[in-house]
Amino acid sequence: MVSRRSFVAAVGAGAVAASSPLWSRSLASRASAAGPSLPISLKNNSGSGTVYAYISGSDTSGWPGFVTTSGHFQRLPSPSSVLTPVADFSIPLGASGSAPTNFTLQDYVIGGRVWFSVGKKIQFFVNPGAVPGLVQPGFTSSDPNWLTNWTFCEFTYNSANLYANISYVDMVALPVSMASTGSGGSQSVSPLPSGALASIASGLQAQHAADGAPWDRLVATDSSGTALRILAPGHSPVDFGGYWNNYLDRVWSYYQSHTLTINGQGSIGSYSGTVSGNTLVFSGLNTNGVPFTKPSAVDIFGCASGPLYNSGGDARGAVAARLAAALNRSSLLVGGGNNQPDGVQPSAYYTDATTNHYSRLVHKYASIGYAFPYDDVGPTGAAPVDGHIQDGAPTSWTIALGPGAGSGTTPPPGGGGTGAYGTIQAESYSAQSGTQTESCTDSGGGQDVGYISGGDWLKYSGVDFGSSSPAQFVARLASGAAAGVSGAIQVRIDGTGGTKIAEIDFGNNGGWQNWQTVPANVTGSVTGKHDVYLVFSSGSGADFVNINWFTFTK
Template sequence: MLSRRTFLTATATASAAALTAPAWLPGLATPAAAAVSLPITLQNNSGSAAPVYAYISGADTTGWPGFVASDGTFQRLPNPSATLTPTPDYSIALGATGTSTTVPLSEYVIGGRVWFSTGQKIQFFVNPGPGLVQPGFTSSDPNWLTDWTFCEFTYNSANLYANISYVDLVASPISMQTTGSSGTQTVSPLPAGALASIASGLISQHASDGAPWDTLVATDSSGAVLRVMAPTHATTDFGGYWTSYLDQVWSRFTTTPLTIDTQSQGTFTGTVSGGVLTFSGLNDDGVAFTQPSAADIFSCNSGPLYNSGGDARGAVAARLGAALNRSTLLLAGGENQPGGVAASQYYGNAITNHYARLVHQYATIGYAFPYDDVGPTGSAPVDGHLQDPAPTSWTIALGSGVTGSGGGGGGGGGSVSAYSTIQASTYSAQSGTGTEACSDAGGGLDVGWISSGDWLQYKGLDFGNTSPVQVLARLASGAAAGVSGAVQFRLDSTTGPVVAEIDIANTGGWQSWETVPMNLGSSATGVHDLFLTFGTGSTSDFVNIHWFTFSAT
C-alpha cells in the first residue's frame, strides 16, 4: 500500500514525483489526459467575519517552486542569495463567508498545497536553491499565531490527485470536490467541534500519564485552538514514553515468532535475540531492528524503523511502525501483522499514539501517521483523497462542506440548504448507479443506470424550521414500454421515512428531461441525510436524474 504522506516538508522545495494514472485493461479505451487548464474554485465557508486569504503553492513541471497567481498563471520564485528571503505576496483574497472565487489554473503543478488563512496573511520565505519555506511548528515561527490550514495535490497530464491528511497536524477544516471523467468525488471536512475535542483529549491525556501531549496544542492569545500538531512536530521530547511497552514487546517475541505479511514483497517471520528483532530471509540494509525511540515510532522513518522505500525491508518497517503506533503487538493475534488484529482493537493500550487515537475518534478520514493505510488486505482506506485522470473542476472549501453548483450534498460536516438546486451527481455515497455527461440545460453530469434496489445519499440537507411542501426533480427515462418505477425521498437511511415519492415511466429517451413535482407526504425539518431509493417491478434501468430541489410553496 502507498502512504499518503505529505508532499512537502516545512522547508522543502516542491519536488515530489508526479503521480501516474492507473493502468487500463487491454482493449479498453484510454481516458482523456488531464487538460492543462483547470478551474479551481476557492470557497469561504468559514462563517467568520475576518478576512480570508488563499494561496496555491507548488512546483512547475521542472521542479521549480512558486505560486499560482489569482489569474491562474504559475509564478516561479526568485533564487535569492540569502536565506529566509520573503516571497512576493501571492495571496488570493476571498470574499465574505458564503462566497466563491475561481482561479483559472493554466499550468500543471506538482507537489502542491492549497492554503487558507483567516484574519491575517501567511508569511512565506524562500531559501537559496530555491526552496520554499512554509509555516512551521514552533512558537518562533512568524506564522505561529496565524490561523492557517492546507490540503495537498499534484496536477499533471496523468491526473489530479488531491488529499487531506493529518500526518502533520489538524487545523481548520477543509473539504474538496472534483468533477470529471471519474464522476463527482467529495471529501468531507473535519466535523464541527472535532478540532477542539482532539485538543481537549490531548490535554486530558497529559493530565493522565504526564507525557507532553498537551504541548501539541497551539492556541492564539485568547486561548482559542489554532491547530493540533502531530507528535512528529512535538517541541518537547517524549523521551522514554514507549520504553515499558517496547520491553514487553521485545520479551514476547523472544519466544513467540512475529510474522509480518508485507502484502507485496512476501511474508517474513522474526524473533528477538540479543535485543535485536531479526526476520529470517530479510535484508535489513545494515539497519537492525533494535528497540526504536519515540521519535522513530511517530515518524515511522528513522532509526530501526528507517524505511528504505519499495523493497521488503521498507514494507516490514511500515507494518511494524503501524503496529507500534496502534499498540497491537501484545494483543492476541498481534503476532500476525497486519491482519491479526481488528481495527476496533487499535489504540487500546495505555501507551499508544494518542494523537492518532483521537484523530480517528473525531475525524472520519485522514492519515494520522505515515503508513496509516497499513491494514488487513481489503480493509477500507482511511485517507481522504480525490483522483481523476481528466478533471473538469476542483472546488476547495474552508469551513463547512463544499456548497453551490460545485457542491450539493457532499458537505459532510457542514449542511446544505434543501431549497438549493442539488445536482444528483454530487451524492455523498451511492449503490448501483453511474454518472454520464448530461445534455439537459446546465450540462454537467446526470446519474443513470438506475434500477430497483439502487440508492443515492446526500449528507446534511437543512430543511429549516418549517417543512417544505413539495419536491421537484429533473428526470428522464428511456425505459421499455411497460417499465416504470418509483423514486423515493427518505430521511436518514435507505429504509427511513418516505417524505415523497415520484413515479416515472418513459419520457421519450434517456436525455429527454422533465421537471416532475410532487407534494410531500410527511414533514421534514432540521438537518438530515437524504436518501433517494429506487424501486420497480423490473430488473431493467428505468430512470436518470439530473437535479432535485425542495420548495416551500
C-alpha cells in the same frame, strides 16, 4: 508497497522536498490524461469575513512558485545569499458564504498545497540555492506565522491526473473540503466535523493529565487560549523521551518466544521473525544494514528514522511501514497481533495505555484523513481512512475553507442537510424508533446504534445526493445475534414506506462489536436532497444488527 504519507515533506525550515512520495507519483496505467487547463473555485465557508488563499508548489522542473489568479504558475526568483520574504501571492476571498473566486489553472503544479488563512496573511520565505527552497509555515512558536490561523490541503496536478487529499499527518487545523468533476465522475472530501478540533485538543489535555506525557504541548493556542491547530507528535515542541519504553520492552519480551509475521502485501510476501538479543530478525529479509532494534519515540511517530527507516518499495520498506503502523496503534500484543496487518481489526487499535493518542483522537473525531505516515496500512476489507480525490481528466476542482465544496460534502451552516458521499455516523440520526446508542469499539470509537430489531427505523434528514445517482450503499455493521436470527437493513427514501433503493441482509458475524463493511447496489436513480430512512426488517423479534456508519459511493 502502498503508502500515501503526507507528501509535502519539510526540508530544513520547511522547504518542499523533491523526494516526497507524491512528487513523482506514477499513474501510467490510467488511460486518460489531464490537460493543463483546470477550472478552480475557491470558497470561504468558514464563518469569517477575512480569508486569504494561496496555491504553492513546483513546476514540472521542480522549481518552486505560486499560482496567481491569472491561472499561471509564477516561479520564485532565487535569492542571492539569504532567506528572503516571498512577494504577496495571497488571493483574497469574499465573505463567508459569498460567491467563490474562480479562475482556470493553466499550468501543471507538482507537490502543491492550497493554503487558507483567517484574519491575517501567511508569510512565506525562500532559501537560496541552485533550486531555491520555499519555506512554508512551520511548527514552532518562533515561526512568524505561529499565531496566524492557517490550514492547507495537498495536491499534485500533472499530465497523468489531479490527485488531492486532506491529511492530518502534520497537524489538525481549520477544516477544508473539496470536490471535483471529470472522467472519474463527481468526487468530494468532507471537512473535519464541527467541534472536532476542540474535542481533540481537550482529549490530548486529558491524556496528559492521565499519563504525564506532553500531549498537551501539541495544542497551539491563540492569546485567548483557543486552539489554532494541533500538531502531530512528530512535530512536538517537547521530546516524548522514553514514552514508548515500557511498551517496547513488553513487545520485545513477548516476541523472544513467539513469532511475528508481517505481510508486506502485493508481491512483497510475508516475513516471519523473532527477537534475538535486542533485534527483531525476520528470516530471509535483507535489512540493508539497518536492523530492527527498539525504535525511539521520534522513530515511531515519524515512521522514517532509526530502525523504522524506510528504504523504499522493497521488502524492508514494506516490513518497516507495517511495523511502524503496528507500533503507533499498539496492536502487536492484542489478539492476532502476531499477524500484521491482517490479524488485527481497527476496533483493537489504540487499546493499550501506551499508544499514539493523537492518532486515536483524530480517528475518533474525524471521519477521514491519515494521522501518521502509514495510516493506510490495514487488514483487507477495512474501511479506508484517507480523504482524497483523483481524476485522470478533471473538468473542475473546488476547494473550500469549511464545508460545502460541492456534492458529497456538508453544505454551509444554515443550508441544512448532509452529504451522501461523506461518512454518515449512525448516531447522527434526526429521528428514530426502537433503537439505542452505545459505546463503540470500532476504529475511531464514539458510539454506534444498537439494540435493533424488526420494525425499528432511523431517519437522516436532507441527505444531498447531488446531480448524479450513487452506485452503492455501504454500511459498517456488526452482529452477535442468536443462531437463526437475521434481518434486512432497507434503505428507503422520504418515508419508512418510501421507495427502497438498497438492502443488506445480515446476521451473526461473530459479535456485537465485530465490525464489517458491507456494500449493496443502489437500484433506480436518486438525485438531489432526500430524507433517508434505514428501516429494519426481521422475521424474529430479537435484536439482529448494530450499525456504526454508512455512506453512498459512485
